[in-house]
Amino acid sequence: MLLSWGRYPRHPQTAHPVHWPDEVGRTVDAISLNGARRGLAFGMGRSYGDSCMAESDHVVAMRGMDRVVAADWETGVIRAQAGLTLAALIAIALPRGWFLPVSPGTKFVTLGGAVANDVHGKNHHVMGTFGRHVERLTLYRTGEGVVECSPDANADLFNATVGGLGLTGIVLTVDLRLRRVASAHMAQRSIRFGNLDEFFDLSATYDARHEYAVAWIDCLAAGRQAGRGHYIVADHASDGVLDATPPKAKRMPINPPISLVNGVSLRAFNTLYYHRQRSKNVLSTVGYDAFFYPLDKLLDWNRMYGRAGFQQYQCVVPDANAREAIAAVLGEISRSGTGSFLAVLKRCGDVPSPGLLSFPLPGVSLALDFPQRDEVNTRLFARLDALVHEAGGRLYPAKDAHMNAVDFQRAYPRWSQLEALRDPFLMSRFWRRVTQ
Amino acid sequence: MTTPNILIIGATSGIAEAVARRYAAQGCNLVLVARSQQKLDVIAADLVARGAASVRTRVWEASDTAGLAGVAAFAWDVLQTVDVALIAHGTLPDQARAAEDLAYAVEHFRVNGESAVLCMLALSARFERQGKGTLAVIGSVAGDRGRPSNFLYGSAKSAVEACASGLRAKLYKVGVNVLLVKPGFVATPMTADLKLPAKLTATPERVAQDITGAVERETGVLYTPWFWRFIMLIIRQIPEVIFKRLNL
Numbered sequence: 220m221l222l223s224w225g226r227y228p229r230h231p232q233t234a235h236p237v238h239w240p241d242e243v244g245r246t247v248d249a250i251s252l253n254g255a256r257r258g259l260a261f262g263m264g265r266s267y268g269d270s271c272m273a274e275s276d277h278v279v280a281m282r283g284m285d286r287v288v289a290a291d292w293e294t295g296v297i298r299a300q301a302g303l304t305l306a307a308l309i310a311i312a313l314p315r316g317w318f319l320p321v322s323p324g325t326k327f328v329t330l331g332g333a334v335a336n337d338v339h340g341k342n343h344h345v346m347g348t349f350g351r352h353v354e355r356l357t358l359y360r361t362g363e364g365v366v367e368c369s370p371d372a373n374a375d376l377f378n379a380t381v382g383g384l385g386l387t388g389i390v391l392t393v394d395l396r397l398r399r400v401a402s403a404h405m406a407q408r409s410i411r412f413g414n415l416d417e418f419f420d421l422s423a424t425y426d427a428r429h430e431y432a433v434a435w436i437d438c439l440a441a442g443r444q445a446g447r448g449h450y451i452v453a454d455h456a457s458d459g460v461l462d463a464t465p466p467k468a469k470r471m472p473i474n475p476p477i478s479l480v481n482g483v484s485l486r487a488f489n490t491l492y493y494h495r496q497r498s499k500n501v502l503s504t505v506g507y508d509a510f511f512y513p514l515d516k517l518l519d520w521n522r523m524y525g526r527a528g529f530q531q532y533q534c535v536v537p538d539a540n541a542r543e544a545i546a547a548v549l550g551e552i553s554r555s556g557t558g559s560f561l562a563v564l565k566r567c568g569d570v571p572s573p574g575l576l577s578f579p580l581p582g583v584s585l586a587l588d589f590p591q592r593d594e595v596n597t598r599l600f601a602r603l604d605a606l607v608h609e610a611g612g613r614l615y616p617a618k619d620a621h622m623n624a625v626d627f628q629r630a631y632p633r634w635s636q637l638e639a640l641r642d643p644f645l646m647s648r649f650w651r652r653v654t655q
Numbered sequence: 656m657t658t659p660n661i662l663i664i665g666a667t668s669g670i671a672e673a674v675a676r677r678y679a680a681q682g683c684n685l686v687l688v689a690r691s692q693q694k695l696d697v698i699a700a701d702l703v704a705r706g707a708a709s710v711r712t713r714v715w716e717a718s719d720t721a722g723l724a725g726v727a728a729f730a731w732d733v734l735q736t737v738d739v740a741l742i743a744h745g746t747l748p749d750q751a752r753a754a755e756d757l758a759y760a761v762e763h764f765r766v767n768g769e770s771a772v773l774c775m776l777a778l779s780a781r782f783e784r785q786g787k788g789t790l791a792v793i794g795s796v797a798g799d800r801g802r803p804s805n806f807l808y809g810s811a812k813s814a815v816e817a818c819a820s821g822l823r824a825k826l827y828k829v830g831v832n833v834l835l836v837k838p839g840f841v842a843t844p845m846t847a848d849l850k851l852p853a854k855l856t857a858t859p860e861r862v863a864q865d866i867t868g869a870v871e872r873e874t875g876v877l878y879t880p881w882f883w884r885f886i887m888l889i890i891r892q893i894p895e896v897i898f899k900r901l902n903l
Binding site: 237283289 | 697701704705842844
C-alpha cells in the first residue's frame with residue numbers, strides 16, 4: 220500500500236508502474252480517463268504529507284525507471300532516469316571519487332523527488348539546494364511530449380520544475396553535477412550545547428569554517444536548558460578510502476497499532492541522547508552513511524508512530540528574527556509535551572536556488588515530528604504557524620499535511636507562476652488543498 | 656579468479672536486468688540479447704556505469720529460430736567462455752483471450768515454451784564442449800501445475816521445466832549445471848498491469864539475489880522467494896477431485 224512517509228493523511232495510492240520512458244505518456248493518459256482524473260509521479264514516497272499523493276489517488280510509479288543513461292567520470296556529470304535513488308547513485312559514484320553535491324536526510328529518495336522538492340542538506344550554507352546542481356531535465360508533458368529544460372533553455376519551465384512538487388510534468392531524466400570527494404569518511408566535530416543562545420553562538424563561529432553543519436536538539440527541555448543539544452560540523456575526510464558499502468540496515472520489526480512515541484519514551488530518549496557525549500567537544504571520523512543518513516539504519520522507522528502516523532513540522536525563519544522565533548516555537552512545543560525524538564536545527568545560507576518554490580531562505584530551519592493526534596496537533600500547529608508567519612518564515616511543502624491556502628500563498632507568492640505551467644493532467648492532494 | 660562472463664537472453668526483462676546489475680557490480684563482461692536495440696543501449700550504458708567491464712548487445716526476436724545459432728556464436732566470439740547464461744525472455748498471456756484467439760495463444764506459447772527450449776538447445780552444445788558453467792533458465796511456479804487462471808502460460812513453462820530437467824542430467828556429466836529458476840509473483844514490467852498480492856510479491860532485486868546465489872551453489876531448481884517451494888508443494892498435493900473445483 221502506497222502512503223506518504225508520515226502515513227498521514229491516510230489516502231492509499233494505486234501504483235501504475237512504468238519501466239521505460241515511452242510508457243510514461245500512456246500511463247498518464249490511462250490514469251486520466253480522458254481528463255476526468257489527475258495523477259502524479261510517485262517515487263519512494265518519502266514526502267511526509269500529501270504532496271506526493273495524486274488528487275485521484277492514482278500515481279505513476281517511477282521506481283522502475285532507475286537507469287544511469289550516461290556518466291562522465293571526468294567531469295562528474297551524470298544523466299540518469301528520474302527513478303534512480305540517491306542510495307543507488309552513491310553506490311555507483313562514490314567508488315569513483317564522486318558524491319552528491321547536496322544530500323537530504325535520507326538516501327532513499329529518487330532523483331525526480333529530489334528535484335521536485337528541491338531538497339537541501341547540511342551544507343545548504345555552502346552549496347545551496349539540490350536544484351542548483353541540476354544541469355538539465357527532460358519532462359513528459361501532456362500535449363507536448365518530451366520537453367527539455369535547463370537554466371539556459373526553457374528556463375521558465377526549469378525554474379518551475381525545480382521545487383515544483385512534480386506538477387509541471389513527469390520528470391524523465393536528470394543531469395546532475397556531482398562533487399569530488401577523496402574519502403567515504405567524514406571528519407566531524409560534535410559540540411554539546413546547553414541552550415539555544417549557545418547554538419546561535421556556535422553556529423556563528425563554526426558554520427563558515429565547515430561545509431556541513433547541523434544541530435540535534437532536545438525539544439522537551441525547558442527553562443534555562445531550553446534548546447539544549449548537539450551541534451555537529453563536518454567536512455569530507457581526505458584519507459582516500461572510497462568504500463561505498465553502507466552498514467547493514469535493520470528493519471522496524473513490528474507494526475505497532477499505537478504510537479511508541481509518547482511523553483515518557485520521548486523524555487527518556489532525549490535525555491539519554493543529550494548525555495551520550497560525556498565531554499563537551501568531540502572530534503571523530505565517521506562513515507558517510509552514519510553522518511548523512513543516521514535514520515536510514517532503521518528501515519521503516521516511520522511505523523514507530525503506529526497506525527495513526529505522524530506529521531513533521533519544518534519551518535524556516537529569516538535570520539533577523541530567528542533567535543526569538545525559534546525560542547518561541549520551542550517554548551510552545553515544550554509546553555505541549557508532544558514532539559519528536561530530537562529536533563533538527565539548521566542554519567540555511569543565502570545561496571539562491573533556481574526553484575520558484577524552493578523552501579530554504581537565509582535563516583534557521585527547525586524540523587520535528589509529532590505523532591498524529593488530530594486535536595493536539597491542530598491546536599499546536601495553529602500556534603506555531605502564527606509564530607512562523609509573524610517572523611516572516613515559511614513551511615516546507617514536502618513535509619506538510621496541514622498548512623492552509625492563505626498561509627501557503629502568502630509564503631510562496633510565486634505559486635501562481637507554477638500553477639500556470641502545471642501539466643493539466645497532474646494534480647496533488649497538497650496542491651489542491653493550498654491553491655484551489 | 657578472473658571475472659565471470661555472462662550471457663543474458665531476454666536482457667530487457669525485469670528479472671534479467673536485476674541479475675545483470677549484480678554481475679555488473681562484480682565487474683563482469685556481459686553479452687545482452689533482446690528484441691529492442693534502443694532498450695539494450697540504455698541498459699548497456701547503465702551496466703557500464705554500475706561497474707561492468709564490458710557490455711555487448713545483439714538484437715534477436717524470440718520467434719527467430721534460424722537466428723539462434725548466430726546468437727550463440729556471437730556470445731562465444733565475444734566472451735570466449737560463458738560462465739553463466741540466463742534465458743529470461745517471456746510474456747504473460749491473457750488466458751481468456753487465448754481461448755478465443757488461437758493465433759494469440761500460439762504466439763505466446765512459442766515465446767514462453769518453444770523459444771526457451773530452443774535457446775537451451777542452442778546453448779547446450781557449446782556448454783557441453785566448454786565443460787563448465789551454468790545454463791540458467793527462468794521457468795515459473797505456474798509450470799508446477801496448470802491452474803484455470805493461467806494454464807497456457809503454465810503449460811509453456813512446464814515444457815521449459817521438462818527440458819531443463821533432461822538437459823541437467825545430460826550436462827551434469829560434463830560439469831555444466833542447468834538451473835531452473837521458478838519465481839512466484841515478481842513486480843516487473845511483465846506483471847505491471849496485474850493486481851498482485853503485496854505480501855507474496857517479490858522485487859526483481861530479491862529474485863536476482865536468489866538467482867546469483869543459486870548459480871554459485873550450483874542449485875538445480877530454485878524457487879524464489881523460498882516460500883514458493885512450500886506453497887507449490889501443497890498445490891501439487893491437492894487431489895484432482897478437489898483441485899478441479901478450485902478457482903486458483
